[in-house]
Amino acid sequence: MDIGRDAHRVKSLSRHTLEQMVTRSSEGILLADAQDPNLPIVYANPAYEVLTGYSVEELAGKSWPLVKRDVEGQPELERLKAAIGRSEPCQVTVPDLRKDGTSWYSHVSVEPLYNARGELKYFLCIQKPVLNGAVEPPATDVEVTLLQRELGRARQKIASLDRIDPSTGLMRFGHFQELMRRDLAIARRDQRMVTLLLFEIVEFEAYRQTFGSKAADSCQRMIGAQIMRTLRRAGDLCARYDDSTLVAAAIGQAPRDFDKLVDQITENVRKLGLHNPRAQGSRHITVRSALIACPPGLYEDAEGVVTRALSDLRSSPSESDVETVAASP
Numbered sequence: 001m002d003i004g005r006d007a008h009r010v011k012s013l014s015r016h017t018l019e020q021m022v023t024r025s026s027e028g029i030l031l032a033d034a035q036d037p038n039l040p041i042v043y044a045n046p047a048y049e050v051l052t053g054y055s056v057e058e059l060a061g062k063s064w065p066l067v068k069r070d071v072e073g074q075p076e077l078e079r080l081k082a083a084i085g086r087s088e089p090c091q092v093t094v095p096d097l098r099k100d101g102t103s104w105y106s107h108v109s110v111e112p113l114y115n116a117r118g119e120l121k122y123f124l125c126i127q128k129p130v131l132n133g134a135v136e137p138p139a140t141d142v143e144v145t146l147l148q149r150e151l152g153r154a155r156q157k158i159a160s161l162d163r164i165d166p167s168t169g170l171m172r173f174g175h176f177q178e179l180m181r182r183d184l185a186i187a188r189r190d191q192r193m194v195t196l197l198l199f200e201i202v203e204f205e206a207y208r209q210t211f212g213s214k215a216a217d218s219c220q221r222m223i224g225a226q227i228m229r230t231l232r233r234a235g236d237l238c239a240r241y242d243d244s245t246l247v248a249a250a251i252g253q254a255p256r257d258f259d260k261l262v263d264q265i266t267e268n269v270r271k272l273g274l275h276n277p278r279a280q281g282s283r284h285i286t287v288r289s290a291l292i293a294c295p296p297g298l299y300e301d302a303e304g305v306v307t308r309a310l311s312d313l314r315s316s317p318s319e320s321d322v323e324t325v326a327a328s329p
Contacts, residue, residue: 022045023045023046028048028051028126029043030043030044030125030127031044031123031125033122038063039064039067040062040063040064051098051104052098052099053098053099064125066080074094076093076094077094080094084123088112090109091109091110092108093105093107093130106129106130107130109126111124168221168224169221170220171238171240172240173303176237184294187294188296190296191296193294194250195250195254195292195294196291196306197249197289198291198292198306198309198310198313199227199287201245201286202279202287203276203278204244205243205244206278207278207279207285210277216243220246223246223269223272224238224240227248227265230261236248245310247306255292266289269285269287270284270285270286272285292306
């Protein structure tokens with residue numbers, strides 16, 4: 001046998017032949033983009049569709065569902081995630097759910113794939129059902145475990161509905177008020193300043209009328225992301241106050257500490273380049289802002305302070321200057 005010639009034949013297999021091999025495999029094969037932390041799916045073979053009930057169209061560009069699951073009480077899934085985090089190969093057996101809600105036990109093999117320069121490009125996932133009764137727990141136990149986890153997630157989602165505005169993904173002002181009461185109590189105890197930052201989107205109604213409510217919600221969401229990305233501190237808050245206003249809060253710092261940060265947020269919003277063609281002023285989305293100083297020991301509710309500051313801000317002829325408001329008790 002000419003080993004060298006046979007090896008050459010293997011190497012010279014056409015791409016079409018390789019694609020047929022993967023397509024006709026009885027094992028579910030999935031390819032996830034390793035350069036994106038969300039591990040979006042870039043390929044799934046027909047066997048994977050049959051095993052999970054999800055079509056390629058439903059999977060493409062979405063995060064790999066298995067690695068997005070909660071690892072609590074699942075040491076094998078935790079081991080799989082840890083291996084992916086270290087870019088190492090791994091084999092585990094874990095419970096999984098099909099699209100129709102039925103449960104199954106899956107043997108999962110993951111391999112990192114590199115390009116010619118040695119850069120990690122993909123994770124190759126091969127899944128197949130566990131058929132050995134000695135390994136696979138009773139189906140009823142699997143279903144109960146998975147249903148309990150799904151129920152826990154549903155409860156968390158229901159609880160979050162009162163805290164998060166579903167249209168923008170930003171905190172609701174009611175929940176912001178609850179957290180502010182806590183922070184104001186801490187500030188009163190520690191004799192520290194609390195500063196509220198108010199950002200009103202200029203001529204936002206014109207933008208809403210031009211592009212619709214979904215685009216307006218997306219605009220608020222992007223501006224909220226700019227605010228939190230600039231403030232950075234874990235304890236800082238940002239909420240949707242009304243249809244055109246966002247409010248943020250920071251404990252322990254005076255308004256003068258935020259002048260540069262507010263300027264940066266304002267400039268970052270301009271750089272988003274959100275066109276507002278019907279606006280009378282700027283043809284792109286901009287924000288005007290106010291810094292509200294809340295000395296320690298005087299306040300337990302943010303709404304009155306924000307309402308007065310917003311009234312002052314809207315009565316000001318300036319659209320770009322930062323207003324500093326000393327809130328009265």
